[in-house]
Amino acid sequence: MDIVIILSLVTGTFFIFSSSIGILRFPDVYTRLHAITKGSTLGIAGIMIGSFIFLYIEHGIISGKLLLGMVFVLITAPVSGHMISRAAYRSGVKLWDESVKDDYGNALEHAKKLKDH
Amino acid sequence: MNFQIVINIVIAILWMFLSESYTFTTFFVGYMLGIALLFLLQRFIPDAFYLQRVGKILSLIILFIKELLLSNIDIVKLVYKPKLDIEPGIFALPTELKSNWEITLLANLITLTPGTLSIAISEDQSYIYVHAMDIPDVEESINDIKDTFEKAIMEVTR
Structure with a gap:
């Protein structure tokens, strides 16, 4: 059983570690948000599962708080990613130079033109 | 759908009263019986089986x-x-x-x-x-x- 605990803790830390490397390596806000919203969810889930099993085996506690924490991270990570990226776009953060397409910018410009007329 | 859930809970509570033990286990057993009953009688109840x-x-x-x-x-x-x-x-x-x-x-x-x-x-x-x-x-x-x-x-x- 110890092996299972160690494995889930190590995978959890590995995913969080690689998502923070992603924050450093990726070029702009949006690609960095990819790394944060995805990498960290599985990382936190792994750590929570590891500590849940540990508490259950060592102390016989079924900790509902850990499970709840996992569920809420899963629900809130995409929402916060959406809000941060939209706020960034609306406040004028540019896409990376090598980005190939920007439909949202075109749509916003189109709406602005319609308003001016 | 809501109607079926209410019926299911009512069956579970009925089961608790019939067997005269008011614990979660009895409620659970009653709920399972309710699911079985609803499954058997689904032709006579409005809406699809929930x-x-x-x-x-x-x-x-x-x-x-x-x-x-x-x-x-x-x-x-x-x-x-x-x-x-x-x-x-x-x-x-x-x-x-x-x-x-x-x-x-x-x-x-x-x-x-x-x-x-x-x-x-x-x-x-x-x-x-x-x-x-x-x-x-x-x-x-x-x-x-x-x-x-x-x-x-x-x-x-x-």
């Missing part, structure tokens, strides 16, 4: 977790790639879903799929703007999202 819908919700959750695992592995691969050869961009995804609840669910699912991040929703709620890590396979990802997610969400909500 556990079918519960099953669809469960399959949506399983889909969610599967996509989450895949996207995590995907992003880790990208992080450790020595050379960053990606072509990011924002594309518009047309959606047929109407209600706020459905669109929220779809946007969250998109964010957790490999390589995509929902950025905004158009004023008339007919487009979701999605930031993708690698634009060249956009056509493919549009079809993927349309096929798997919209269908699963529609099955649950309609």
Whole structure:
């Protein structure tokens, strides 16, 4: 059983570690948000599962708080990613130079033109 | 559906009174009996059997977790790639879903799929703007999202 605990803790830390490397390596806000919203969810889930099993085996506690924490991270990570990226776009953060397409910018410009007329 | 759940709970409470023990276990046994009764009598009760819908919700959750695992592995691969050869961009995804609840669910699912991040929703709620890590396979990802997610969400909500 110890092996299972160690494995889930190590995978959890590995995913969080690689998502923070992603924050450093990726070029702009949006690609960095990819790394944060995805990498960290599985990382936190792994750590929570590891500590849940540990508490259950060592102390016989079924900790509902850990499970709840996992569920809420899963629900809130995409929402916060959406809000941060939209706020960034609306406040004028540019896409990376090598980005190939920007439909949202075109749509916003189109709406602005319609308003001016 | 609500009517069937109420009937099920009433059967469970009846079972508790009949067996004169007021514990959670008895309630659970009564609930299981209620499910069996509802299943046998589903022809005489309005609406479809409600556990079918519960099953669809469960399959949506399983889909969610599967996509989450895949996207995590995907992003880790990208992080450790020595050379960053990606072509990011924002594309518009047309959606047929109407209600706020459905669109929220779809946007969250998109964010957790490999390589995509929902950025905004158009004023008339007919487009979701999605930031993708690698634009060249956009056509493919549009079809993927349309096929798997919209269908699963529609099955649950309609």
